Amino acid sequence: MEDDLNNVSLSDLQLAIMRALWQKPNSTTTEVVEAVRESRPLAHTTIATLLTRLEKRGLVEVKRDGRQLCYRALLSESQVKRSMVSDLVSSLFMGNPSALLSHLVKEQEIDETELEAIRTMLEKKRK
Numbered sequence: 001m002e003d004d005l006n007n008v009s010l011s012d013l014q015l016a017i018m019r020a021l022w023q024k025p026n027s028t029t030t031e032v033v034e035a036v037r038e039s040r041p042l043a044h045t046t047i048a049t050l051l052t053r054l055e056k057r058g059l060v061e062v063k064r065d066g067r068q069l070c071y072r073a074l075l076s077e078s079q080v081k082r083s084m085v086s087d088l089v090s091s092l093f094m095g096n097p098s099a100l101l102s103h104l105v106k107e108q109e110i111d112e113t114e115l116e117a118i119r120t121m122l123e124k125k126r127k
Contacts, residue, residue, distance in 0.1 A: 008059065008075065008083040016040065017050055018080065021060060021073040028068045 010018065013036075020035035021027055027035070033047045051071055054060045061072045085100075093099040101118075104110045110118070 007087065008080050009087055010080065010084065013040065013042075014050060014054060015080075017047065017054065018059070018073055018075075018077070021071055022077050025072045026063075026070045027072075028065075028070055030068075032071065 016036050016039060017032055020032045023035065024031060029044065029048050029051060032051065033042070033044050036042060036047055051060065051062070051069075055062050055071070059074055061074050063070050063072075089095060089097050089100055093103070105115070
């Protein structure tokens with residue numbers, strides 16, 4: 001199971017649900033629905049089904065609070081990002097992280113402000 005948690009791939013909708021849980025841990029299904037509806041008008045049952053699937057995958061934990069189910073993410077946002085970026089680098093850039101950065105710079109996906117922030121991070125990393 002630990003290996004599965006290091007290799008997490010989520011759809012946009014699953015990510016939206018996880019983001020709702022990262023912002024407000026121990027959310028009821030209704031609270032998750034309301035958070036996700038800000039960007040996507042989906043049925044309560046759709047979100048409930050996806051929460052159940054995420055729980056079966058071991059990505060969220062569910063607890064009963066009276067008549068309501070409360071969900072909590074078991075992985076942090078940084079763990080999910082690390083896993084998904086690692087998968088992207090592995091599959092699309094043949095394991096070469098600098099190829100990803102090079103692509104972003106060449107395609108002008110990174111503006112000057114972001115480039116400066118990256119330079120600053122690199123300088124801190126070198127020290």
